[in-house]
Amino acid sequence: MTDERRKFKREPAEARKEALILATLELVAENGVRGATVRGIAQRADVTQGLIRHYFSSKEELIIAAYEHHMNQMTDLTFAPGAAAGSARARLRAFVDGSLTPPVVDPRALALWASFLNKVQNDPQMKETHERTYAYFRDRLEVLIAAALEEAGRPAPAARLRQLAIACNAVIDGLWLEGGALPDAFAPGELVEIGRHSVAAITGLDLMQEAGT
Amino acid sequence: MTDERRKFKREPAEARKEALILATLELVAENGVRGATVRGIAQRADVTQGLIRHYFSSKEELIIAAYEHHMNQMTDLTFAPGAAAGSARARLRAFVDGSLTPPVVDPRALALWASFLNKVQNDPQMKETHERTYAYFRDRLEVLIAAALEEAGRPAPAARLRQLAIACNAVIDGLWLEGGALPDAFAPGELVEIGRHSVAAITGLDLMQEAGT
DNA sequence: GGAGAAATTATACACTTGCATAATTACGCG
DNA sequence: CGCGTAATTATGCAAGTGTATAATTTCTCC
Known part of the structure; x- marks a missing residue:
């Protein structure tokens, strides 16, 4: 008798x-979180x-584990590309x-963010994960901006x-949001171009030229 | 017999x-939408x-009616203040x-936005309301920017x-998002100041001086 | 190959949900 | 006043929810 029709696999x-x-x-x-039923999952x-x-x-x-999994993945995706780059400007x-x-x-990433928001605001453990991730993003961005300004010979005071950092983070978040909400409203590469221009305008740095070592 | 204890009032x-x-x-x-039960409401x-x-x-x-009520209110709140202002720069x-x-x-406005997002993406009627409101915001912002640039003697091509407009809208959305998500992370007036600086930097307009007729 | 333990399924239960329908109550109008 | 109509409440129901517990099945080890 073959076990081919065994009822489940460990x-x-x-x-x-x-x-x-x-x-x-x-x-x-x-x-949404409440719409993700145990039976459906x-x-x-x-x-x-x-x-x-x-x-x-x-x-x-399970929901908390899924949220942390997602946040870790988003962090990795954002920071993996530029980790090895040379100049501060290139990393930025x-x-x-x-x-x-x-x-x-x-769209899916945006939907996840929105779906989790409610729980994030109420559950202390999820709130902690969220604030930690957010602070990590913004601090890292601030360090990048500081280094790039220094590199350009125009260091800036902490305030x-x-x-x-808040402004650049906002424009990136806003573009991220709009790109996820209206995927067909932007041509490929358009968001990146607008994002580069905006960060460049806000910081006064030149992010447009390609060479960056 | 007093009707003081009548069971309900029309x-x-x-x-x-x-x-x-x-x-x-x-x-x-x-x-969230699913958490808003008929009995709870x-x-x-x-x-x-x-x-x-x-x-x-x-x-x-009921949910659709509530969503449209909310969107109309947000629109009114955003555009009421500057309707009467004089110069394009002041209106911007x-x-x-x-x-x-x-x-x-x-925080409540952000929570509402996030809670409705799922339904907005799926329900055609809500999607239509959302896209109409979003387009209204961005078009109006684009017109404001165009007028302000013209006023400053530096008109810009449509592209x-x-x-x-996309960039300014993004930075405003991003700051709106962060202000709603972390209400205690910003001093009063800080978001407005950062927002003005950022829009000014992106457009090249001077939004800082107070006089504006 | 067969026992023991762990993974997986199967079943049941108390509770909540949206919705329908019947029973009351308030209030304007003659 | 009292009658009728519409607003409001009261009650019930079938489906779906998370969770608990018992019954199976798979796989490892000797």
Whole structure:
């Protein structure tokens, strides 16, 4: 007798957990946190609903795990590209480019952000993850701007650096938001071009020329 | 016999509808669209749940009515302040100020935006309302920028105007978002100052001096 | 190959949800 | 005043929710 029709297959714990988390993110993006039901998640991950309880002690815990997974992925996607670049100006440009290109700019990413917002504001653990990630982004951007200004021979005081970082972060966030909300409203590369121009105008740096070592 | 303990009071239809819509917006902001239950809305509006069916044929219809009410209010709040101002530069500055001051910048407004996003992307009617409002904002901003540039003796071609409007809209949206997400992270007036500086830097216009006729 | 343990499924339960329908109540109008 | 109509409440229902627990199945190890 062949076991070809065995009723299920055992999987390594980490793989199953990740599959459940990915299914959760899909459904949260499509239907919001409350719309991502335990049964729906199980179906999307090709398991029965009972299994979720075996890996996560509650739906709440699964949601939190999914949120942290998503935030880590977004961070990696944003900072991976420019890590190796040479000049501060080139790294700043790489940061802008990475933040305004798929898969960071993406309807699904925006939907996830919006869906999680409510829970982020209420749940202390998720709030902590959110604020940490946000501070990480903005601090890193501020350091990049400071280095690029220094490099250009025009260092700026801390108070001004803070304002520049807030402004550049805002324009990037705004473009990210609009690119995700209206994917067809912008030509390929248009967001990057506008983002570069805007950051350049705000900081007074030249981000347009390609050579950057 | 005094009727002091009569079990309910009749209200004009419009007043009751608005009360239900306001209660809906409260709950949507707090718990998301799915978290805003018919029973919760009725309780918040001090009626029993059956009454909702009397004024709205379904929860869906109530949600759509609430969304349109909210969008209209946001539009009014943004454009009312600067309508009467004199020079184009002053009107542009009033637009920036209005967009970056409470009650436009507000955690509740951000929560509503995020909560509605999912439904906006799926429901055609809500999508239409959203895109119309968004286009109205950006077109109006583009017209303001065009007039201010003209006024300053530096008219710009259409393609550049489009990019300037997208960029300015993005920085305003981004600051609006961050002000709503982290209300305590910014000093009063700080967002307006950063917003003015950023729009000024992007467009090359001077928005800082106060006199504006 | 077969026992033991862990992964997975199957089933059940109490609760909430939106909606429908019947029963009351208030209030204008003769 | 009292009658009728519409606003409002009261009650019920079928479907969906998260979670708990029992029943199976797979796989490892000897």
